[in-house]
Amino acid sequence: MAYSDKVIDHYTNPRNVGTLDKSSHKVGTGLVGAPECGDVMRLQIEVDDNNIITDAKFKTFGCGSAIASSSLATEWLKGKTIDDAMAIDNMDIVEELALPPVKIHCSVLAEDAIKAAINDYRVKNGLAPIELEKSHH
């Protein structure tokens, strides 16, 4: 199975690899997946007072498509409001990266990571976590 050019691009030159200070109240961290399943994504966002995501970082243990999905997610997150970030759907990632059906779970994981990071940020700042539909897996 060949990878799309966009997957190869994100895989070869991953954007926003790194770690934000998870103890900061401005930072939300989402850690999703499991080592036994072969994918773990950690996605972090830094949010300013206007609810705008000013920075995003990731680290991913997984296949090329999982790395590309999380790299793309961080690129999309920067500059978005929390509300807009919540609206990112895994199928947007599938479409952008031209992921084959067998790799859709990578995009699902990226969406889960975004939502987990947002909820971590909300909880840290005294807000109730957003109820997530438990449908994907």
Added chain:
Amino acid sequence: MNIPIYLDNNATTPMDPRVLEAMIPYFTQKFGNAASRNHHFGWVAEEAVDYAREQVAKLIGASEKEIIFTSGATESDNLAIKGVFEMYKDKGNHIITAVTEHKAILDACKHVEKLGGKVTYLPVKEDGLVDLEVLEQSMTSETILVSIMYGNNEIGVIQPIKEIAAIAHKHGALFMTDATQAVGKIPVDVNADGIDLLALSAHKMYGPKGIGALYVRRKGPRVKVTAQMDGGGHERGMRSGTLNVPGIVGLGKACEIALQEMDAEALRLSSLRDKLESSLTVLEESYVNGNVNHRLPHVANISFKYVEGEGLMMAMKDLAVSSGSACTSASLEPSYVLKSLGLSDDLAHSSIRFGLGRFTTEEEVDYAIEVTKKAVTHLRELSPLWEMFKEGIDLDSIEWAEH
């Protein structure tokens, strides 16, 4: 040096040009049907088949009359398992095999179970070898066949074949071995080893795809298998179908070359393999899978903890290797062979198999070492698990969301 570099010789091998050369006349000028008894074309083909049968027999210390040509090891495995089960059903209905066998054996055994047979799937020890005591305990008066592979395709471990055969015989059972990965790579002798049935394939030893053989012992005891295809009664009635003469000629030539070059080649390959392994295991948290003292000379299976195999292979795109990672398989399950060694799923996901071969050069191995080291380092920089490990976080203490 040509890029990409082929290091997947357990999947298949390139054909040796000498093999191709031997085969070519049998496609065009010498195209006869080896079963045509009444004219020149048939005789020429038959002569070629007879000669190849001797070449194959010689490599495994058999007599040429004991070689049944098939389409490959999968067919040989099926014919042996199902054929013995049918032929010896009055004697018993129990077969013993191991969990690390190739799917061709495991699935043939499952088929036998559907027909009312009983199958014991022996576990293996942490090093991939069958525990002889467990085998001994599993033998019953109903056991008709013990089928244990010679060398494993994923980790390369060599089973204690002689000892296993002796246990099978002591209890009156036949001993079969899928020797697809071993024949032509290490000395295999059906008499010295006590083998009653043996499956082999040409394309794993620099011969063509689509041709293989099943060795079926004729003396002490005389073994028979029930044919699994009906037809013209070729191959002593055990495998009907017009003989694939060019393929058979190729298999024969491949066996002849292997016999001549095996000793020197095994030394060369094991020294390259050791170089590869020792250079890669200097990387922190990397582990060689399987017994390192009893194994094929050309296989190294290494887990690089905290990186995922498919992602790793993508960074090693100049190398053709394979991985036990789930993502590389159709089933999305990590390698059952690695799991049966007791490896945790995450280590199975992190494994890479390097399969060296006759055409692998030292320059290529050196390049592979560099590429792999870089890829592992790069992916660990991307890996949250590696970061956590470095921070001293116990990954087992985290509640992962299984998905």
